[in-house]
Amino acid sequence: MAGGDEAALSALYDRYRLILFGLLLRILHSRAEAEDCLQEVFIQVWRQASSFDEARGRPFTWLVTMARSRAIDRLRALSSRDRTVQESAREAVEEVSDAVTDAIRSEQGATVRAALDALPQEQRRVLELAYFEGLTQSEIAERLNQPLGTIKTRTRSALMKLRELLSGASANLY
Amino acid sequence: MLAAHALGALDSEEARRVEEHLEACAECRAELEVWRDTTSALAYTVAPAEPSPQLRSRILESVRASSAQPKIAGETKKAASSSSNVIAFQRSNLSRAQRFGAIAATLAVITLAAALFIALLRLREVRRELARNQAAVESLAKQVAQEREARELLTSPQSQNAQLNGTNMAPEARGQLVFDQRTGHAMLFAYNLPPVPAGKAYQLWFISGGKVMPGKVFMPDRDGRAMINEQVPVNNLDSKPVFAVTLEPSGGVQVATGEKYLLSPSS
Numbered sequence: 001m002a003g004g005d006e007a008a009l010s011a012l013y014d015r016y017r018l019i020l021f022g023l024l025l026r027i028l029h030s031r032a033e034a035e036d037c038l039q040e041v042f043i044q045v046w047r048q049a050s051s052f053d054e055a056r057g058r059p060f061t062w063l064v065t066m067a068r069s070r071a072i073d074r075l076r077a078l079s080s081r082d083r084t085v086q087e088s089a090r091e092a093v094e095e096v097s098d099a100v101t102d103a104i105r106s107e108q109g110a111t112v113r114a115a116l117d118a119l120p121q122e123q124r125r126v127l128e129l130a131y132f133e134g135l136t137q138s139e140i141a142e143r144l145n146q147p148l149g150t151i152k153t154r155t156r157s158a159l160m161k162l163r164e165l166l167s168g169a170s171a172n173l174y
Numbered sequence: 175m176l177a178a179h180a181l182g183a184l185d186s187e188e189a190r191r192v193e194e195h196l197e198a199c200a201e202c203r204a205e206l207e208v209w210r211d212t213t214s215a216l217a218y219t220v221a222p223a224e225p226s227p228q229l230r231s232r233i234l235e236s237v238r239a240s241s242a243q244p245k246i247a248g249e250t251k252k253a254a255s256s257s258s259n260v261i262a263f264q265r266s267n268l269s270r271a272q273r274f275g276a277i278a279a280t281l282a283v284i285t286l287a288a289a290l291f292i293a294l295l296r297l298r299e300v301r302r303e304l305a306r307n308q309a310a311v312e313s314l315a316k317q318v319a320q321e322r323e324a325r326e327l328l329t330s331p332q333s334q335n336a337q338l339n340g341t342n343m344a345p346e347a348r349g350q351l352v353f354d355q356r357t358g359h360a361m362l363f364a365y366n367l368p369p370v371p372a373g374k375a376y377q378l379w380f381i382s383g384g385k386v387m388p389g390k391v392f393m394p395d396r397d398g399r400a401m402i403n404e405q406v407p408v409n410n411l412d413s414k415p416v417f418a419v420t421l422e423p424s425g426g427v428q429v430a431t432g433e434k435y436l437l438s439p440s441s
Binding site: 014018020046113 | 177178186207209210211213218219220222224225226233234270
């Protein structure tokens with residue numbers, strides 16, 4: 001990939017498109033937005049391939065981090081621009097994703113969901129609000145009407161526990 | 175802080191401070207990477223979904239298009255430096271429709287600019303052609319006027335004609351000076367004049383009753399020909415004036431200094 005060859009990019013796309021597109025749909029609630037975003041992600045992958053150091057990071061982590069961050073940027077831009085479009089799109093997408101879903105839920109998904117299920121509900125909620133809706137800790141505190149300190153503690157505890165729970169399974173995860 | 179940063183949950187000011195620190199701290203960069211492995215696993219909790227089949231070729235096409243532009247060396251170098259896995263996210267907030275609009279607008283502007291440019295080039299060309307034509311017309315008009323004058327002068331009953339012969343300096347040279355005895359209007363036609371040295375020109379002289387009066391300074395063409403309009407000082411001329419052409423400094427002189435090239439015979 002460092003040489004920037006198309007075959008490598010195609011391989012990367014073929015391998016990760018389902019999970020990345022699923023993630024983008026979950027965040028953006030619109031197929032069109034998610035596809036645009038996925039395209040941007042792979043163009044960025046192409047541009048930054050030479051800067052990716054396999055020894056220091058997993059491609060999966062790199063791609064997912066990039067995709068999530070781009071999607072959140074897009075989500076913020078969208079919600080500040082046009083809430084109604086986003087809301088109407090949300091319904092349409094949920095129908096589509098419902099039809100696709102469970103059949104292709106993976107073994108890895110089961111592992112992570114099991115770990116997530118092991119967390120207290122309020123910790124899980126914080127993770128979801130931050131990761132999928134792009135809320136900062138202050139925004140979560142406001143949304144849940146809780147002190148910021150509480151939310152920070154919850155975030156930290158949730159991530160520590162998740163890290164611990166996943167450490168045994170990490171070999172299969174990425 | 176690093177855990178929350180990996181989750182993308184820090185407020186912008188905190189996130190900025192963490193990023194600043196990460197620039198300088200390899201240990202924290204490695205730690206952040208481990209936290210990112212954890213947060214990225216959250217992607218597994220989402221149902222995988224299939225994008226439309228066309229997206230794959232759309233991506234490859236745009237990648238090809240972007241490869242056509244040469245990468246800036248400095249940018250590549252910077253990207254390859256220390257914090258390689260800290261990914262800088264570019265904000266691209268344009269929707270597809272906006273992007274399409276932007277591209278269309280850009281194309282329209284480029285097209286307009288090109289059309290304007292072509293029109294300006296054409297206008298400049300037309301102006302030049304017009305100027306050339308105008309110059310040609312003026313030159314023709316001048317020629318016609320000159321010829322009419324010559325004809326009038328030659329056919330006027332008042333006209334007097336003097337023949338000029340080449341001197342030893344220019345044995346081949348010949349000249350005709352026609353002038354109206356009343357008005358003094360005159361024309362000199364000269365042939366076979368030798369080429370003029372730099373800084374020199376021919377000058378016409380009127381000689382009458384021992385007086386030498388300066389006339390016009392002129393240059394012959396490449397073939398040694400000249401046709402000039404002149405005003406002869408008729409009032410100062412006796413009935414048998416003599417005309418001469420000498421070679422003088424190019425500005426002309428009041429008193430002849432140079433050699434005579436043409437001379438009308440004195441009777």
